[in-house]
Amino acid sequence: MKLIEARGISKIYPLGEIELKALDSVSVTIEEGEFLAIMGPSGSGKSTFMNIVGCLDIPTAGQYLLEGVDAGKLGRDELAHIRNRKLGFVFQGFNLLPRTSALENVELPMLYNGVAVKERRQKAYSALKTVGLEGRENHHPNQLSGGQQQRVAIARAIVNRAPIILADEPTGNLDTHTSREIMELFQKLNGEAGITVLLVTHEPDIAAYSRRVIRFLDGRLVSDEKMQ
Amino acid sequence: MISIPWTARIALRALKVNKMRSALTMLGIIIGVGAVIAMLAVGTGASRQIAEQMATMGSNLLIILPGSQTSGGVRTGFGGQTTLTLGDAEAIQRECQAVQDVAPIHNGTAQVVYGNLNWSTGVMGTTGGMNDVRDWPVGAGRPITDEDVRSATKVALLGQTVVDNLFGGIDPLDQIVRIKKIPFKVVGVMAVKGQSVMGQDQDDAVFVPVTTAQKKLFGTSFPGMIRQIMVKAKSARDLDPAEKQVTELLRQRHHIGAKKDDDFSVRNLTQMMQAAEQQTQIMTLLLGAIASVSLLVGGIGIMNIMLVSVTERTREIGIRMAIGAKTWDIRLQFIMEAIILSLIGGTVGLIAGVTGSQILSVVAGWRTIVSPFSALLAFAFSGIVGIFFGFYPAYKASLLNPIDALRYE
Known part of the structure; x- marks a missing residue:
């Protein structure tokens, strides 16, 4: 089933006289359950692409369909609703709320869709267990290592049972050993829970964990290959 | 959400x-x-x-003051002309239907002496009507009676402040005080009243029959002259009718022609307070x-x-x-x-x-x-x-x- 479908999407930023084409007629289809890596040098448009897929931005031209819904036609709050229900974000800089416990960080998405307190707590506990952080529920981000913080972020991404995880260079701030653990966690979530994972990276050995790699260059999609 | x-x-x-x-x-x-x-x-x-x-002033109160006087182009203030008489007060009491009670007042300041103590205070010549007009009852003893007024007896009612300053612990009733060297018998002590709107101590006063004040203490420029008349209307609604009736009556009594100004002024205290x-x-x-x-x-x-x-x-x-x-x-x-x-x-x-x-x-x-x-x-x-x-x-x-x-x- 087509989960994500981009139909000739472009993102153009007017820069005075000239226009900057951050994305130039990109068409790609991603099926449910895929594990896809997006590669390319800086400024190639991969982050712009991720922002559009993540419903944080809308394309200037073309259509972006998420589960068959045209995101370009949705308002600010409807996009927020989709982000809450369908998408889980994992960032390079973790982006956890400071001075807030791991548990409460994971509960955060559920605050915005009216899940009852009890259920919220229980779901957050089980998400933290899934990422292997049992017993650290009450630690604050500054009491956790980088790898642990990223796990909290992943728990936050999966707690709403979102079908898609968008990870923007999730291992960029981590050492090799921790990177491997994080990638194995993504693999596990993809394999066991069937969550579709989109991963932006420029490290080939991180991309190697995925099963499909697409490459961007100057805003264009230049290659799309299946991995072994 | x-x-x-x-x-x-x-x-x-x-x-x-x-x-x-x-x-x-x-x-x-x-x-x-x-x-x-x-x-x-x-x-x-x-x-x-x-x-x-306002409540201590007495309610529904009118004050009648003598008017100003013009002589040779110089106008005196209110009270410059001494036109009010005891007869006016009696007539108001008798003839104005909206009026409940009247207190004529002839007052001045005098030294009051008891034993070796003395105290300067306001001495107010009035009648028993004052108690009702000012909502100010007698605390002990008796009020000024009509008999006192008729025969100008030398009796006095003291305000609490005067009692405190002259008598200390002694019961002032039936004692003799001297006002302007004239002996007066204390027949009563007024209830405590407190401060007036202007911050005056209202208890710092002595009350004597109005006729006594006229004849023995302050004198008059003509017989029966008084300084002011206080009038209590029957109710708040009667204030305006009372003012009208009093004005009409006094104009008549003072023989003021239709085009001439009043030689007195009627003040509505409630209005001033409001x-x-x-x-x-x-x-x-x-x-x-x-x-x-x-x-x-x-x-x-x-x-x-x-x-x-x-x-x-x-x-x-x-x-x-x-x-x-x-x-x-x-x-x-x-x-x-x-x-x-x-x-x-x-x-x-x-x-x-x-x-x-x-x-x-x-x-x-x-x-x-x-x-x-x-x-x-x-x-x-x-x-x-x-x-x-x-x-x-x-x-x-x-x-x-x-x-x-x-x-x-």
């Missing part, structure tokens, strides 16, 4: 992170609310005092308005801090937006912070205002009354200030672009 209690929890936590800053921001509101409450308390206290003094009360109310409003300026400044302080807070927490806003916070979720969060700041400030300000007005009444001796209404008003006002000044920063936060917000360093 996020529930209100959780929004409040998040807001409280955010405020706790910057305790000093939150406290200082609240201080603006505390001072504002405190000032409003204290100022309103001073104003309310003043107008209550006037209202109470005017005074109105002035106090205006003063209260003015004080409140001035104090609200500080509340406004406090509100601007909240807005300022909220704007700083929004900028500081841009990334947090971005995170919340990325995981699904809607426009109003973000907006409510910041508005809630502003409301909590101003409501806590309002509560502390309420306490400060109440304490402050009590201190004022002790130190400055002003009467202050914190009315529940003013407390409620200041409190509600602080809430409104929170919403009003919190809205713009919250609005700004809610319209941030999530991508830019996430990248904000």
Whole structure:
């Protein structure tokens, strides 16, 4: 089933006289359950692409369909609703709320869709267990290592049972050993829970964990290959 | 959408992170609310005092004074002409239907002596009607009787202040005091009356029969002359008819032609009091308005801090937006912070205002009354200030672009 479908999407930023084409007629289809890596040098448009897929931005031209819904036609709050229900974000800089416990960080998405307190707590506990952080529920981000913080972020991404995880260079701030653990966690979530994972990276050995790699260059999609 | 209690929890936590800053921001509101409450308390206290003094003056009161006099182009003030007589007072009592009671007054200042003590005080010649007109009963002994007035007996009723200053512990009844060296028998002591509107001690007075005052103490420029007449109307509604009847009667008695001015003036004390009360109310409003300026400044302080807070927490806003916070979720969060700041400030300000007005009444001796209404008003006002000044920063936060917000360093 087509989960994500981009139909000739472009993102153009007017820069005075000239226009900057951050994305130039990109068409790609991603099926449910895929594990896809997006590669390319800086400024190639991969982050712009991720922002559009993540419903944080809308394309200037073309259509972006998420589960068959045209995101370009949705308002600010409807996009927020989709982000809450369908998408889980994992960032390079973790982006956890400071001075807030791991548990409460994971509960955060559920605050915005009216899940009852009890259920919220229980779901957050089980998400933290899934990422292997049992017993650290009450630690604050500054009491956790980088790898642990990223796990909290992943728990936050999966707690709403979102079908898609968008990870923007999730291992960029981590050492090799921790990177491997994080990638194995993504693999596990993809394999066991069937969550579709989109991963932006420029490290080939991180991309190697995925099963499909697409490459961007100057805003264009230049290659799309299946991995072994 | 996020529930209100959780929004409040998040807001409280955010405020706790910057305790000093939150406290200082609240201080603006505390001072504002405190000032409003204290100022309103001073104003309310003043107008209550006037209202109470109005009651001690005696209600439904008219005062008739002799008119001014023009001689050779020079006009004297009221009372310059001595046109009122005891006969006028008796006629008013007899003929004006709207009048309940009349007290003619012929007064002056005299030295009152008892034993080796003496005291200068106002001596008021009047009749028994005075007790009713001024709502001022006799505390001990008897009032001035018609018999006293008819035969100009040398009897006196003392005000409490005079008793205190001349008698110490002795019972003044049936003692002899000398007024202007003339011996008077004390037949009664007036009940305690307190201060007048002008702050005069009304108990510092001696009452004698009006005829005695005329003949033995102060003299008259012509027989029967008195200085003023106090009239009590039957009810508040009878005040205007009484004024009209008295004016008509006196014009007749004084043979004043249709085109000539009155040679007396009738003053409606209740109206004067109401005017005074109105002035106090205006003063209260003015004080409140001035104090609200500080509340406004406090509100601007909240807005300022909220704007700083929004900028500081841009990334947090971005995170919340990325995981699904809607426009109003973000907006409510910041508005809630502003409301909590101003409501806590309002509560502390309420306490400060109440304490402050009590201190004022002790130190400055002003009467202050914190009315529940003013407390409620200041409190509600602080809430409104929170919403009003919190809205713009919250609005700004809610319209941030999530991508830019996430990248904000």
